[in-house]
Amino acid sequence: MSALLSVTDAHVAYGKVEAVRSVSLEVGTNQIVTIVGANGAGKTTLLSAIMGILPLKGRVAFAGQDLARLDIEDRVAMGLGLVPEHRELFVTMNVEDNLELGAFRIERSRAKSSIERVYTLFPRLKERRKQLAGTLSGGEQQMLAMGRALMGEPKLLMLDEPSLGLAPIIVADIFRIITELRAGGVSVLLVEQNAQAALKIADQAYVMELGEFVLSGKASDIAANERVAASYLGFQHEGASVI
Amino acid sequence: MNTTIMLFLLQDGITNGAIYALLGLALVLVFAVTRVILIPQGEFVTYGALTYASLAAGQMPGTAKLALALGIGAFAFDLFVARKALHGRLVVRSFITNIVLPAIVLALTIYFAAQKPPVAVCIALSLLIVAMIGLYLYRVAFQPLAHTSVLVLLIASVGVHLALQGLGLLFFGAEGQRGPAVLSGAFTAGALRFTGQSITVYAITIAFIVGLRLFFGLTLYGKALRATAVNRLGARLAGIRTTLSGQIAFLLASVIGALSGIMIVPITTLYYDSGFLIGLKGFVAAIIGGLVSYPLTAVAALVVGIVEAFSSFYASNYKEVIVFMLLIPVLLLRSLAAPAVEEEKD
Numbered sequence: 001m002s003a004l005l006s007v008t009d010a011h012v013a014y015g016k017v018e019a020v021r022s023v024s025l026e027v028g029t030n031q032i033v034t035i036v037g038a039n040g041a042g043k044t045t046l047l048s049a050i051m052g053i054l055p056l057k058g059r060v061a062f063a064g065q066d067l068a069r070l071d072i073e074d075r076v077a078m079g080l081g082l083v084p085e086h087r088e089l090f091v092t093m094n095v096e097d098n099l100e101l102g103a104f105r106i107e108r109s110r111a112k113s114s115i116e117r118v119y120t121l122f123p124r125l126k127e128r129r130k131q132l133a134g135t136l137s138g139g140e141q142q143m144l145a146m147g148r149a150l151m152g153e154p155k156l157l158m159l160d161e162p163s164l165g166l167a168p169i170i171v172a173d174i175f176r177i178i179t180e181l182r183a184g185g186v187s188v189l190l191v192e193q194n195a196q197a198a199l200k201i202a203d204q205a206y207v208m209e210l211g212e213f214v215l216s217g218k219a220s221d222i223a224a225n226e227r228v229a230a231s232y233l234g235f236q237h238e239g240a241s242v243i
Numbered sequence: 244m245n246t247t248i249m250l251f252l253l254q255d256g257i258t259n260g261a262i263y264a265l266l267g268l269a270l271v272l273v274f275a276v277t278r279v280i281l282i283p284q285g286e287f288v289t290y291g292a293l294t295y296a297s298l299a300a301g302q303m304p305g306t307a308k309l310a311l312a313l314g315i316g317a318f319a320f321d322l323f324v325a326r327k328a329l330h331g332r333l334v335v336r337s338f339i340t341n342i343v344l345p346a347i348v349l350a351l352t353i354y355f356a357a358q359k360p361p362v363a364v365c366i367a368l369s370l371l372i373v374a375m376i377g378l379y380l381y382r383v384a385f386q387p388l389a390h391t392s393v394l395v396l397l398i399a400s401v402g403v404h405l406a407l408q409g410l411g412l413l414f415f416g417a418e419g420q421r422g423p424a425v426l427s428g429a430f431t432a433g434a435l436r437f438t439g440q441s442i443t444v445y446a447i448t449i450a451f452i453v454g455l456r457l458f459f460g461l462t463l464y465g466k467a468l469r470a471t472a473v474n475r476l477g478a479r480l481a482g483i484r485t486t487l488s489g490q491i492a493f494l495l496a497s498v499i500g501a502l503s504g505i506m507i508v509p510i511t512t513l514y515y516d517s518g519f520l521i522g523l524k525g526f527v528a529a530i531i532g533g534l535v536s537y538p539l540t541a542v543a544a545l546v547v548g549i550v551e552a553f554s555s556f557y558a559s560n561y562k563e564v565i566v567f568m569l570l571i572p573v574l575l576l577r578s579l580a581a582p583a584v585e586e587e588k589d
Binding site: 053081082088105108148151 | 463476478480481
């Protein structure tokens with residue numbers, strides 16, 4: 001069976017500076033795939049390019065279709081979702097409106113049941129549903145960003161540093177929810193600096209350094225790799241993130 | 244000055260202020276959603292007013308032809324952009340909205356213009372024509388530049404304004420026109436006389452403000468428009484097309500402009516270039532509102548209208564000068580209160 005997302009020989013450049021070089025990756029259905037790496041390795045750039053925010057040289061196929069000529073909005077409609085590092089919420093609108101807009105491309109009748117699913121996943125959002133998104137705590141904003149992306153019924157959800165700057169207890173919660181998503185049939189491409197937590201829940205993993213993948217394989221093998229352990233796991237405690 | 248004169252001036256100021264409020268709101272809306280400072284807003288006013296007046300006088304307005312010409316341009320742009328992935332549905336949809344629709348309106352205009360149609364028909368046709376012009380203008384002039392800086396968009400905006408003003412001279416000539424009152428009749432309350440026209444202005448302004456509020460607060464498309472204004476990338480990630488939001492914003496702005504024109508033209512004689520000055524006063528209000536705040540813009544517009552009315556009484560030669568001078572203290576205050584910001588690069 002072909003992969004849900006397959007990226008082949010991707011290059012992404014900011015002007016003359018190549019931030020991502022010759023990267024290939026695959027995400028299968030019902031898989032959590034993680035990309036770990038230090039700050040500035042090019043992980044965020046890669047996700048942005050897959051989503052269509054940055055121009056990408058190379059081939060990106062999603063659900064068997066080439067994405068080259070598709071805008072961000074078309075990719076969303078195809079079932080590709082991104083929760084960006086800065087969350088990009090509608091801060092002057094309330095939680096419910098943010099979620100409702102996440103289902104902009106979905107039939108109205110289905111959106112109603114989606115919102116209930118999101119509220120079950122994130123009960124906190126239900127309590128806060130009339131509150132403005134800008135007044136939520138960091139963890140709640142992350143939940144809202146994930147909830148909004150889920151409202152679009154993605155087949156693949158790309159998460160960029162979902163644990164960044166959050167308290168350990170909330171991080172644990174978010175990682176638990178990511179595994180629940182996989183159980184519910186949503187594949188996840190997870191970019192994390194918190195390598196230990198990411199590798200624990202992932203099926204496959206890639207290690208990125210200076211714009212290139214230096215290692216890839218089963219997440220458990222990567223976690224056992226000595227070099228990875230020394231560079232990315234040694235300095236971290238479980239549930240905490242390096243900023 | 245006695246109280247009666249003061250009341251008259253106030254009434255006059257509020258009537259004009261109501262129209263400036265509508266225009267100011269449209270400017271804020273368009274800027275928030277598309278980052279375009281809509282200089283041609285004034286042309287929407289003139290086009291609406293003069294199309295209405297021409298139709299009422301039994302003349303064929305050239306704007307209906309312009310709508311079709313711009314529609315053909317918009318269709319060509321759609322085809323060009325989609326050239327590598329043309330599919331039937333897209334072509335048919337673009338053909339219907341960009342060519343069939345203005346062609347039907349043009350046919351209706353030709354048909355009705357010959358027989359001095361009733362006021363309601365004139366209003367409906369004028370609104371339709373200007374709405375289409377606004378929509379296709381966005382497609383032709385602004386959508387291809389949507390990703391550029393505010394400055395580039397402003398330059399395009401000035402270009403569109405100059406082009407439309409020239410076309411206005413071609414369509415309507417240098418002579419001023421007046422249109423029939425939307426609502427005739429009048430009543431007096433104390434010393435004040437309320438004409439049907441001024442009541443219409445108040446009613447339409449209030450209805451529009453309430454309508455916009457409901458549209459933005461309750462409907463999915465209204466919320467999508469707000470979302471685009473708040474966070475463009477966030478909106479795109481939710482699947483909301485910036486072009487769709489831009490189209491809705493321009494559609495609203497052109498309808499508001501045309502409607503304002505139709506409300507003014509029975510009160511004042513309008514020339515092909517009168518709209519610019521009227522639009523600028525809406526702009527003064529929008530600037531006082533910081534190009535973001537709707538309520539502040541509406542209040543500022545009333546102030547602009549009232550200041551204008553009083554200065555035309557005391558120093559009519561300096562009427563415009565005084566109104567535009569309102570900007571200086573506001574800009575001073577704003578620049579002192581706000582930290583220096585660099586323009587966003589997105």
